[in-house]
Amino acid sequence: MNSLAECACVTNTGAVLLGDSVACDSFDADRPLRVVTHAHADHLGGLRKSIKCCERVVMTPATCELAAIVNPTFKLRNDNILTLEYGKPFKYGNETVTLLKADHIMGASQVLMEDAYGGRIVYTGDFKLEGTPVIDCDVLVVEATYGTPSCRRNFDVDINELLVSMIERRLRGGTVYVFGFYGKLQEVMQLLREAYVDVPFVMSDTVHKVSKVCSTYGMNLGSLTLDTSNEGQELLGGNLPCVAFYHTNARFKVGLKNNRISVSGWEFQNPCRQISEHEYIVALSDHSDFDCLIEYVKRSKAKQVITDNYRSSHGKVLAHEITKRLGIPAVAHPLGKGQTILG
Numbered sequence: 001m002n003s004l005a006e007c008a009c010v011t012n013t014g015a016v017l018l019g020d021s022v023a024c025d026s027f028d029a030d031r032p033l034r035v036v037t038h039a040h041a042d043h044l045g046g047l048r049k050s051i052k053c054c055e056r057v058v059m060t061p062a063t064c065e066l067a068a069i070v071n072p073t074f075k076l077r078n079d080n081i082l083t084l085e086y087g088k089p090f091k092y093g094n095e096t097v098t099l100l101k102a103d104h105i106m107g108a109s110q111v112l113m114e115d116a117y118g119g120r121i122v123y124t125g126d127f128k129l130e131g132t133p134v135i136d137c138d139v140l141v142v143e144a145t146y147g148t149p150s151c152r153r154n155f156d157v158d159i160n161e162l163l164v165s166m167i168e169r170r171l172r173g174g175t176v177y178v179f180g181f182y183g184k185l186q187e188v189m190q191l192l193r194e195a196y197v198d199v200p201f202v203m204s205d206t207v208h209k210v211s212k213v214c215s216t217y218g219m220n221l222g223s224l225t226l227d228t229s230n231e232g233q234e235l236l237g238g239n240l241p242c243v244a245f246y247h248t249n250a251r252f253k254v255g256l257k258n259n260r261i262s263v264s265g266w267e268f269q270n271p272c273r274q275i276s277e278h279e280y281i282v283a284l285s286d287h288s289d290f291d292c293l294i295e296y297v298k299r300s301k302a303k304q305v306i307t308d309n310y311r312s313s314h315g316k317v318l319a320h321e322i323t324k325r326l327g328i329p330a331v332a333h334p335l336g337k338g339q340t341i342l343g
Contacts, residue, residue, distance in 0.1 A: 007019050007020060007121065007139075008121050008123075008139045008141055008306055009306060009333050009334075009335075010141065010306065010308050010309065010310050010333035010334055011026070011028060011310075011333075011334060012310075012334045013026050013027070013028070013045070013046070013310075014026040014042075014045050014310040014311065015027065015028040015031070015046075016111075016123050016141055016308065017031065018097075018111060018113040018121045018123060018141070019095045019113045019115060019121060020093070020094075020095065021033045021092050021093060021095050021097075022034075022035055022095070022097060022111070022113055023035070023050075023054075024036075024037060024111055024123050024125070025037055025042075025043040025044075025045065025125070026043075026045040026046050027045065027046025027047070027049045027050045027053070027054075029053065031054070032054055032055040032056070032092070033054060033055065033056050033057075033058060033092055033097065034047075034050035034054045034056070034057045034058065035057075035058045035059065035097065035099070035111050036057065036058070036059040036063055036067065037059075037063075037102070037108060037109050037110070037111065037123070037125030037126070038063055038066075038102070038104055038105055038107060038108035038109065038125060038126060038183075039063050039066035039067040039069075039070050039105065039107065039182070039183075040070075040105065040126070040181070040182070040183070041070065041071075042311050043125070043126070043311075044067060044070070044071065044074075047067070047071075047074055048073070048074065048075075051074070051075055051076070051078055051080065051081070054080060055080060056080055056081075056082045056090075056092070057078075057080055057081050057082065058082045058083075058084055058090065058097065058099070059081075059082075059083060059084070059099075059107070059109075060083060060084060060085065060086065060099055060107040060108075060109055061083040061085070061107070061217075062106045062107025062213060062214075062217045063107035063108070063109070064076050064081065064083050064107075065107075065213045065216075066105075066106065066107060066182070066210060066213055069206060069209045069210055069213065070182065070206075070210075084098075084099050085099075086099055086100055086101050086109065087099075087100065094115060094116040095113055095114065095115055095116070096113070096114045097111065097112070097113055098111075098112045098114075099111060099112075100112055100133060100135060101131075101132065101133060102124065102125050102126065102127040102132050103127055103128040103129075103130060103131030103132040103286075104125065104126045104127050104128060104132075104183065104286050104287070105182065105183025105184070105186075105286060106183060106186065106213065106214045106217055106219065107217070108125060108126065108127070108183075109125060110122060110123065110124050110125055110127065110132070110133075110135060111123040111125065112135055112137070119138050119139075120135075120136065120137040120138050120139075121137060121138065121139045121140075121141070122135045122137040122139070122140050122141065122300065122302075123140075123141040124140070124141065124142045124143055124296065125143065126143050126145065126286070126287055127143065127287070127288060127296075128285065128286055128287060128288055128292070129288045129292035129293075129295060129296055130292075132296075134296055134299040134300055135300060136300060136301050137300055137301070137302050138302065138303050138304070139302060139303065139304050139305075139306070140297060140300050140302035140304070140305045140306070141305075141306045141307075141308065141333075142293060142296065142297060142305060142306070142307055142308065142318070143287070143288075143293075143307075143308050143311070143312070144293070144307040144308050144309065144311075144312040144314045144315040144317075144318040144332070145265075145287045145288075145311070145312050145314070146265070146285075146287055146288065146289045146290055146293065146314065147290060147293055147307060147312060147314035147315060147317055147318030147321075148290060148314045148317045148318070148321075149290050149317075149321065150268065150290075151268055151289050151290045151314070152268060152289050152290050152291055153267075153268055153271075153283060153285070153289045154291075155270075155271040155283070157271050159271055159282065159283060159284055160191050160284075162271055162272060162282065163188065163191065163261070163263070163282050163284060164191055164192060164195045164197065166261060166272070166280065166282065167192065167197065167243060167261065168195075168197060170259040170261075171197075171199060171241045171242075171243070172241070173259060174239035174240060174241060174258065174259075175202075175235065175236055175239050175240065175241070175242050175243075175244055175255070175258050175259075176242075176243050176244070176258065176259045176260075176261065177243075177244045177245075177246065177254065177255030177258050177259070177260045177261070178243055178244070178245050178246075178260075178261050178262075178263065179246055179247070179248045179250065179251045179260065179261070179262040179263070180245075180247075180248055180262065180263040180264070180284075181247065181248055182206075182207070182210045182247065183210075183286060184263055184284065184286050185203075185207055185210075185211075185245045185246075185247070185263075186210065186211055186214045186219055186221060187284070187286065188245070188263060188284070189201055189211065189219075189221045189222075189243075189245065190219050190220050190221060192243065193220050193221060193222045194220065197243075198222075199241050199242050199243060200223065200225050200231070200235055200242040200243075201221070201222065201223070201224055201225060201242065201243050201245060202225045202226075202227050202232045202235055202236060202242050202243070202244045202245070203224065203225070203226065203227060203244065203245040203246065204226075204227055204245075204246055204247070204250065205226060205228070206247065207245050207246065207247060208224055208226050211224050211245075212224065225242075227244065239258065244258075248262065257278075258278065259278050259279075260278060260279040260280070261279070261280050261281075261282055262279070262280070262281045262282070263281075263282050263284040264281050264282075264283065264284070264285075265283070265284070265285025265286065265287050267281055267282070267283035268283070268289075270283070271283050290318075290321075293318060294321065294322065294325060294326070297322055297326060297328065297330075298326055302328060303328070303329075304328065304329050304330070305319070305322050305328055305329070305330035305331075306319075306330070306331060306332070306333050307319045307322070307330060307331070307332045307333070308332075308333070309332035309333055309334055310333070310334055315332035315333070316332040318330075318332070319331050319332040
């Protein structure tokens with residue numbers, strides 16, 4: 001095995017390579033193990049090819065179920081699919097792979113790769129610092145979604161309380177539509193249930209299936225109603241008090257005359273922004289902002305850092321800021337002109 005620094009990178013196809021054996025979140029023809037950190041589309045690249053070609057495709061049980069819902073063409077009952085619980089090591093040759101919790105969507109994981117000499121490489125996957133354990137490591141590959149100093153959420157209000165309060169007030173006028181990505185929608189559902197908002201939750205078929213899986217793995221979502229059911233049609237058609245949950249892609253198709261709230265992490269100036277008479281964007285994110293990314297790197301005690309420049313345009317900025325602020329050598333991958341691999 002080469003030096004640790006030479007055994008971690010992000011390829012031009014988005015594969016996060018760890019050690020000699022592991023490719024995370026995209027297919028790599030030279031790696032026998034494929035790890036899927038979570039069931040969002042930008043981390044499922046090349047999964048069909050991985051299932052066909054890799055010796056093992058590794059993910060948490062919840063991620064396996066959610067990936068099959070997000071894309072039913074994935075054949076996730078193959079013999080080479082290995083579902084691992086958090087903290088359970090899997091040994092392959094001289095390397096050991098362990099999945100550890102990431103606070104993102106249900107089933108999301110960080111990946112720890114340990115070699116025979118005790119070297120530790122960690123890939124964070126996508127994560128929110130609150131609720132995500134920081135893993136000590138030698139080399140860290142970190143997401144960079146909000147990896148620029150302008151991406152800070154230093155609000156003086158509790159976003160969760162604000163969101164719940166907004167929805168409660170608008171329920172007095174009938175149905176409230178909430179738009180977001182899978183995982184974040186279920187987070188909103190749980191927030192409302194924990195705040196004892198006891199109205200019906202109505203949703204599309206895919207959101208319903210994702211929610212059922214999240215409920216199975218411990219989220220408190222309460223009773224869930226399909227929008228195509230008699231009850232769902234009666235609630236939505238009569239503009240009765242309920243919360244309707246739809247993927248963000250449906251925002252311009254449903255609930256156009258109702259009170260509408262979109263939840264997005266791309267809000268940094270204000271916790272809530274009104275964009276039309278009845279529509280708001282609330283700054284709810286399932287990613288760490290810039291300060292939390294820097295804090296994770298600091299706590300990890302990493303000696304070298306690679307930022308994921310494939311899934312974000314901020315990888316280079318984050319690498320620069322890590323080196324400037326923490327004195328830790330950092331580089332963005334995939335490599336651009338004039339960059340060299342760490343070490």
